[in-house]
Structure formats: structure tokens, C-alpha cells
Amino acid sequence: MWSQTLLGACLLLAAPSVAADTCQAPINHPGEPFSNVQALNTTILSTYGHSPAVLPSPNMTGNGGWETAMKKAKRFVNKLTLEEKSWMATGQPGPCVGNVLPIPRLNFTGLCLQNGPQCVQQGDYSSVFVSSVSAAASWDRQLLYDRARGLAEEHKAKGSHVILGPIGGPLGRSPYDGRTWEGFAADPYLTGVCMEETINGMQDAGVQANAKHFIANEQETQRNPTYAPDANETTYIQDSVSANINDRTLHEIYMWPFANAVRAKVASAMCSYNRVNGSHSCQNSYLLNHLLKGELGFQGYVMSDWGATHSGVASVESGMDMTMPGGFTLYGELWTEGSYLGKNLTQAVQNGTVEMSRLDDMVVRIMTPYFLLGQDKNYPSVDASVGPLNVDSPPDTWLYDWKFTGESNRDVRANHSAMIRQHGAASTVLLKNERNALPLRKPRNIIIAGNDAGPLTQGPDLQGDFEYGVLAGSASSGSCRFSYLSTPLDAINSRARKDGSLVQSFLNNTLLTTADLTSPLWIPQQPDVCLVFLKSYSAEGEDRTSLELDWNGNAVVEAVANNCNNTVVITNSGGVNVMPFADHPNVTAILAQHYAGEETGNAIADVLYGDANPSAKLPYVIAYNESDYNAPVTTAVRTNGTYDWQSWFDEELEVGYRYFDAQNISVRYEFGFGLSYTTFGLKDLKAKSSALSNLTALPAKRPTQPGGNPALWEAVHTLEAEVSNTGDVSGFAVPQLYVEFPDSTPAGTPPSQLRGFDKVWLKAGQKKTISFDLMRRDVSYWDVVAQDWRIPAGSFTFKAGFSSRDFHATKDATLIKA
Numbered sequence: 001m002w003s004q005t006l007l008g009a010c011l012l013l014a015a016p017s018v019a020a021d022t023c024q025a026p027i028n029h030p031g032e033p034f035s036n037v038q039a040l041n042t043t044i045l046s047t048y049g050h051s052p053a054v055l056p057s058p059n060m061t062g063n064g065g066w067e068t069a070m071k072k073a074k075r076f077v078n079k080l081t082l083e084e085k086s087w088m089a090t091g092q093p094g095p096c097v098g099n100v101l102p103i104p105r106l107n108f109t110g111l112c113l114q115n116g117p118q119c120v121q122q123g124d125y126s127s128v129f130v131s132s133v134s135a136a137a138s139w140d141r142q143l144l145y146d147r148a149r150g151l152a153e154e155h156k157a158k159g160s161h162v163i164l165g166p167i168g169g170p171l172g173r174s175p176y177d178g179r180t181w182e183g184f185a186a187d188p189y190l191t192g193v194c195m196e197e198t199i200n201g202m203q204d205a206g207v208q209a210n211a212k213h214f215i216a217n218e219q220e221t222q223r224n225p226t227y228a229p230d231a232n233e234t235t236y237i238q239d240s241v242s243a244n245i246n247d248r249t250l251h252e253i254y255m256w257p258f259a260n261a262v263r264a265k266v267a268s269a270m271c272s273y274n275r276v277n278g279s280h281s282c283q284n285s286y287l288l289n290h291l292l293k294g295e296l297g298f299q300g301y302v303m304s305d306w307g308a309t310h311s312g313v314a315s316v317e318s319g320m321d322m323t324m325p326g327g328f329t330l331y332g333e334l335w336t337e338g339s340y341l342g343k344n345l346t347q348a349v350q351n352g353t354v355e356m357s358r359l360d361d362m363v364v365r366i367m368t369p370y371f372l373l374g375q376d377k378n379y380p381s382v383d384a385s386v387g388p389l390n391v392d393s394p395p396d397t398w399l400y401d402w403k404f405t406g407e408s409n410r411d412v413r414a415n416h417s418a419m420i421r422q423h424g425a426a427s428t429v430l431l432k433n434e435r436n437a438l439p440l441r442k443p444r445n446i447i448i449a450g451n452d453a454g455p456l457t458q459g460p461d462l463q464g465d466f467e468y469g470v471l472a473g474s475a476s477s478g479s480c481r482f483s484y485l486s487t488p489l490d491a492i493n494s495r496a497r498k499d500g501s502l503v504q505s506f507l508n509n510t511l512l513t514t515a516d517l518t519s520p521l522w523i524p525q526q527p528d529v530c531l532v533f534l535k536s537y538s539a540e541g542e543d544r545t546s547l548e549l550d551w552n553g554n555a556v557v558e559a560v561a562n563n564c565n566n567t568v569v570i571t572n573s574g575g576v577n578v579m580p581f582a583d584h585p586n587v588t589a590i591l592a593q594h595y596a597g598e599e600t601g602n603a604i605a606d607v608l609y610g611d612a613n614p615s616a617k618l619p620y621v622i623a624y625n626e627s628d629y630n631a632p633v634t635t636a637v638r639t640n641g642t643y644d645w646q647s648w649f650d651e652e653l654e655v656g657y658r659y660f661d662a663q664n665i666s667v668r669y670e671f672g673f674g675l676s677y678t679t680f681g682l683k684d685l686k687a688k689s690s691a692l693s694n695l696t697a698l699p700a701k702r703p704t705q706p707g708g709n710p711a712l713w714e715a716v717h718t719l720e721a722e723v724s725n726t727g728d729v730s731g732f733a734v735p736q737l738y739v740e741f742p743d744s745t746p747a748g749t750p751p752s753q754l755r756g757f758d759k760v761w762l763k764a765g766q767k768k769t770i771s772f773d774l775m776r777r778d779v780s781y782w783d784v785v786a787q788d789w790r791i792p793a794g795s796f797t798f799k800a801g802f803s804s805r806d807f808h809a810t811k812d813a814t815l816i817k818a
Contacts, residue, residue: 049244050277050278051276051277052286053285053286053318054285055285055289056317057288057318057358058289060299060364060365060368061297062299062368063703063705063706064297064299064706066299066368066372066706069368069371070299072368072371073365073366073367073368073370073371076371077363079106082346082349082350082356085359086346087101088322088362088366089322089323089345089362089366090339091324091325091326092326092398093325093397093399093400094387095112095386095402095404096113096122097114097122097306097325097393097477098303098306099325109379111370112162113160113303113324114160114386115164115478116151116163116164116478117131117132117163118131118132118480118597119154119473119480120154120160120386121478121481122386122481123158123412124385126154127150127154127417127597128473128480128485128598129147129151129416130423130596131473131474131478131595131597132181132182132184132198133181133185133574133595134593135147135423136184136185136191136194137429137618138426139672139757139759140426140732141759144198145197145198145201147419148166148197148199148200148205149202149205150414151201152205152206153412153414155207156379157410157412159380159386161207161379162208162209163209164210165209165210165212166184166195166198166199166202166212167184168183168195168257169212169213169214169258170218171186171253172575173631173651174629174632174633175575175576175629176219176545176547177538177543178539179539181474181575182474182478182540184619186621186655187655189755189778190619190754195257195258196261199211199265199266200264203265203266203373206374206379208268208369209261209266210266210270210303211261212272213273213281214258214292215287216250216649217272217274218274218633219274219633219647220633221241221542221633222240222241223240223241224273224307225310226238238640238642239642239643240274240275241275241634241647242277242645243274243275243647244276244278244646244647244648245276247782247784248652248746248748248782248784251782252782258296262292262296262298263708265372267300267301268322269292269301269303271284271287271288271302271304271308272305278643280310280311281308282304282305282310283311284318285317285319288320289318292319294704295708296704296706296708300369302319302320302322303321303322305324309341311340312340315340316341316345316358316362317358321365322366323340326341326342381404381405382404383407383409384404385408385410420599420603421606422612423596424593424597424599424603424604424606425603425604425607425612425614426616426732427594427616428592428607429591429614430589430590430591430614430616430674431590431591431669431673431675432588432589433675433677435588437529438589439608439610440529440608440609443527443528444501444502445501445502445529446496446501446504446527446531447504447523448488448503448507449505449512449532449556450506450507450509450553451467451469451507451508451535452470452534452535455468456482465550470487471535471537471572472572472596472597472600473597474574475539476541477540478539478540479539485598486598486601488531488533488570488601489601492608494605509552509556512556512559512560518563527564530561530567531568531570531608532560532567533570533572534551534556534571535549535571536548536553536571536574537550539574546626547576547578547629554581561584561587562586564586566588567584567587568587568589569589571590572594572600573595574594574595576620576621576629577592578622578623578625579622591607592618613676613678613729615734617673617674617734617803618669618670618671618672621656622669623665623667624666630651631651631655634647653748656671657752658750658753661752661804661805670803670805672736672757672802673803674734676731676732676733677727678725678726678729680725680762680802682800682801682809684720684722684809686719686720687811687813688720689717689718696816697791697793697816698786699711699776699788699789712775712777712789713775713776714775714776716776717813718771718772719737719798719811721770721809722769723735723762723768723769724767725762725763725764725766729764730763731761732759732761733762734760735758736803737756737772738754738755738799738804739752739796739797739798739799740753740796741779741792742794742795742796752799755772755774755778756773756774758772772800779791780792791815792816793817795812796814798812
């Protein structure tokens, strides 16, 4: 029997990267009494940095609507040999970015896992949708669902069984993270809604969603270990960065959107590259066994990120069900043959190191979503054209003789371009609009400036920090191959021809910042409007070093605005940019379009000319200065110890706008902010219904369902308010509800937290009553001693308005008695 003292000592003395390998103790997991886990959290997690071990890995229960599919999966698994089971848990090189081998004798054609938070990455004749951060900026549940469904329809038609997305981590702890554009918002509530709607859309189309990256994957720098030259994969120079997070922060910030994902019955989850509290995420039994499969009741399978598996038995026992890419492991630029699983997993079962029941559960978890979504019935075959586009495992690395049937080079785009255009407009945030600069009213003389306005010059899929071309997507695993691309230059020229306008374009940023723009060669007469298109690149594998716009963007604005009294700035960016030019008197309007996909140009023209009334809101904070942000990424360590890369999340709950509010820091544009071509009002916030008469501080204990205790998802308080369009243009209002917790809540609770929003179409002068349903989780904090969600005693203040700092009505309420 392991004592708490012995386990604690083991955790402290063992090398952090292998804590879960060597310090596994048989501790109860959720679904059993909390006694041991509660004691461990009290004694260890209060001083975070070490992750306790929780064994065994919980078996799938089938709860929450998975029962019938699970029975089919078990019948399938019973027909497999030991070797077949092992290889089902082990990816292989093949036509898709991830591949599970076919088993022809059982008419199983394998599984095709493909990148694509924005597109079918390895797909010709496919669409490029708006990016995830763009979708989040829409604050539109229907848009999120429709985008995901359209994306999944294209994946399915190309033969993808699994989309590697959506992304709940990175959440956006730091604006310098290079991958936040693949995720949604620097807020757990908004990201949770985005995850749930996206998963529903994908899986309603019959394609498995993959929630990633679990968890605290908040920087790209040192996400993987640094290896000794010419050494095998077990020799680290320095290990991957460890995200060190306390228990409350983990639950209230980083786990929150994954709870939504599990509630939506997500098929799979991807464990991340980084370590968490000293242990690699894919062999961290506390994360995978206790939190994900236990507390959240996750019924699907856990797959590794590509090359994130650093052990065999330890990873399997800690809850990882599938290793990717499996038969080959990617380190840097080199592919080295071998796998921790595969034949090694077979041998581990044969010698009794791994129980057959654990392997069976792994494969049952893998196959249950396959049956749940009907992928065993008339599912499209993999399009042969995706193989040559695969840069992760090109055809000369394939070990299996893959057979292709069906049409090649399938055109899967349908009519999605029209939807993508609408989404591009609906996700464009209007940040400034003075002197009625927008919408444009048939301007006679237009200047288009900036290197982000024109066509790509580096090829259809080489999105990156290239000098010329509109940035409509980004690079690495989230990159897209454009079948066509609408540019701002083309779209505005098309409108100008109809209006009889004169258009002059100056797309060279270097010349714009060095030339004498007062010369008649540049601006022969004062233009009616100057449209400046700028960009900011961010991508997987590298963190941003600056929050300024690329290619000297700030200087470009300055040069143009000094010579044009009606300068409109449009940015295509993966996230936060500081905007000192916002104070320039000649900068009359600013629009943040993010990465808007193949219809970027037409979408921005629709907004500029008023065909679409902007309604998007910021999913993050734009500060005055880069130095105003907290929680920078860890970019270096001063020592060279193997485990010296440590990132301490000591800002705790003060992530994004929570930090600026808690520290009372002025911002340029707050979270949730965005203008419209009309104006809106909100009043009369009041309680509509409440469960006050029988509400308890802690939820009733109920059998765990996907998403956790179902009591957490029950509505306990409903508020309503009147929203009105006070202007003369029809448009969408986005009322938002924030909660200020009672004083009895533990220290460190942010002053305001988003807990509801809606998107409401209102004609000019129209009024509507809207409701905010608050679930138990929304009004609870994570009690680290009780290991449960607790509603605090005292008075809540509910604040409704149109951003995190624009409140039009408040309402106090006490939900439980002291």
C-alpha cells in the first residue's frame, strides 16, 4: 500500500518528465469515493508543480448515449487478434496525416485523420473557411455550427473520419502564443460555447471531432524536448516546457471549454506536447484518468499529438489510447522508425505488464465513435489525391500498401463559398468609425494601400509571413490550399467599376514608408478614402515576438494618414495587435478581419460598402501597449538542467480581460467590444426564474455523464432584459452577461466573468426581450478542498451590456443562504 507520504516523496524526487512513469500509485478515480484523491489535492496540489498519479485508467461506460455504439465496438474488438488490437492503437504512415490500418477480413477500411481547423489541409478542390478566431469573433452560435458542419461535409467527402479540431487550448493566456488563431477566445466561457457548437456541427455531419490540445498548451516555444544530436529519443538535452497550474485555475480556466467538448460527446481528445505540473501530458494520469475520463466522464479515446508520446506502458496506463503518428515519430525534421506502442504494446500484454482489459478498452474507445456516427455504413473512401499532398508522411514512407477506390481529385466545395463570404463579414470587428467614414457611399477617388491587399505571390498553400498577398489563413498543420482566393484589391476594384470610381493601389510597404507621398506621382489629388490593408502572421511551432503589425505596418498607416484625411485601416491577423495609429486624427475607421478564408476580399467589401452591417466583437483585449499584457510566454531559461523549462501560471484566474479588470488597467478596446452601423440599448435586467427555494451550495451527487456531474449543467437562475435598436439601420445586437461573485468567494476571483451572450437581429427601432440561462457551473467556483463546484453565499451582481466594460443594467441576487 502506497502512503501519501511515500507518494509525495516520489513525486518530489523523481525526474518531472517521468513522474507518471515511476510514481504510479493505485488511487481511486472519480466514480469511486473521493477520499484518497481529496487528500492528495489538499496536500500536494495546494503547492502546484507536481502531478499526482491516479490509476487505473477508467473503462468506458457508454453513459450519455454511447451504449449501443459501445456494444457494437465490443463485438468488433472480440473478433480482433492481439496484434490487430495493438496496431489499432498505433498510427501508421499513409495518405492522411494520421492513419489507422484497415482490417480487410472484418471489412474495416481503417481511419483517416486529417488536419483542418479551417479546411481540408490535404485537399484540392476544397474550401477555406473562416478561421476559428474569426468564428469566435462572430459571437454567433449558428455561424459556429454552420461553419463546422460545412467543413465536416467536405472532410467526409474526401474520406476523412476524424478532423483534428476544434482547439480549446491554447486558450489565449498570452497574446504572443503563435497558435491562438486556431483556437477561439481568451475566455473559457466563450471558447466553451465555440467548442460545443463546432463539435455538434462536425459530428452531425458524421465526422469525428477531436478536442485539442489537452491541456494548458499555451506556448509553442520548447513545446517538445530538445534532444542530444544523433541520440535516440530518450536522451533529452532539455525537456519540454512544464505548465505549472494550481487546481482551481486548471478547473475554472483551462478545463472549462473541454467540459463543454465532452458534454457535446466529442469523439476524441488530443493530449498536448507540453508537460503539466512536471509530467508529460500524454502520460499524466491525473489529467487523463482523473480529470478527463473520470471527472468529466469522457467516453471517447485519447490520442497523442504528433510525437508527443514519450513512453509506452506509462502512457497506456495513464490513459492514452492511441499514439500518433505511430509507426514513425517526428522529431525536428527527422523521421525515425519505431514506436512506443505497436509490437511493444503486444509484448507488454503478452508478458503481463499491460492487462488485456486495458488494451480492449483502448480499442473499444477508438471504435465506439466510429459506430456512433455511422462510419461503418457507406462511408466515402479516402480520396487518392490527398496522399501526394501529405507532407507529414509522404508516399515514400508508407509501409502498408494502401488501396484507393472511388473518384480522385473530388470537388467537395458545394456552395460553401456563399456561406464563407457571409461568415467573413459577420466575423469582422469594427473597432473605430468616426465622421461617418463607413459605410462607403460611392467614393469617387479611392486609394488602396498596403501589402495585404493583393494576390498571393508564393503559391496557393504557402500562407506565411510573405511580403505580398492577403493573409487569409496561416501556416503549419492549420494551413490551407486555396482553390481560389478573393482579394480585397479585386473585390474593391469590382465595386469601383460599378460606381465609376477611380482606384489607385500602392502595395509596397517599403515604398510607402520611404517615398514622398505628397508628390503628385503618389497622390495626385486628395482621395475620398484611403483603405490600408495590413497583416500579422502567427503560426504553429513559433511564438510571436511582437504584437505590432508586420512589414512595418504602423509606419505605413502613419505615412498614408499624414497625407489622407480619411484613412480606413483593415487588419488580417491571428489575434492581438497594438494599434498606436488609432489615435491619429486622420484614421477614421479600423476593422479587424482576422483570417477570413477564401472570400476575404468580397467579405470585407461587403462590410466597407454597407451590404453587411458589422456585428462582430473582440474575443480578446487590445491594450494600449505590449507591456500592459501579463503572462508572457516562457522563451528562455538561464540554466541548462534537463527539466529547467518551467512556466508558472501564477497569474492564476487573471487571464485576458480578467487581468485588466482586476488590476484596473485602461485598454484601447476591451473584450466583447465591437461597433455597428447602428446603435443599441439594453435595460430592465431582472430575474425571470430561479431555483432559490431548494438550491444547495454543492451539487447533488449524480452518476457522471459526458461533461461531468449533470447537476452542473442545470439552469439555476434565469435573467431577462430588453434590447433595442436605437439607430436607423437594421443589425445584430450582441448583449452580454457578466457575473461578479460574492465577497465570500476565495481571493483571486476576477471582478467580472462572462456567463452569457446572445446575438439578436433587430430592425431599426425594434425591441426584443432576451434571456440568459445560468447553469450551476456558471455561478460556482472550484472548491479545492471539497473537490467540487460550490455556489458561494452572499450577493451576486449580474451585469448586462455590450462588452466587458460597457454595462447598461445590473441586478443583484443571493442564490443560497449563508
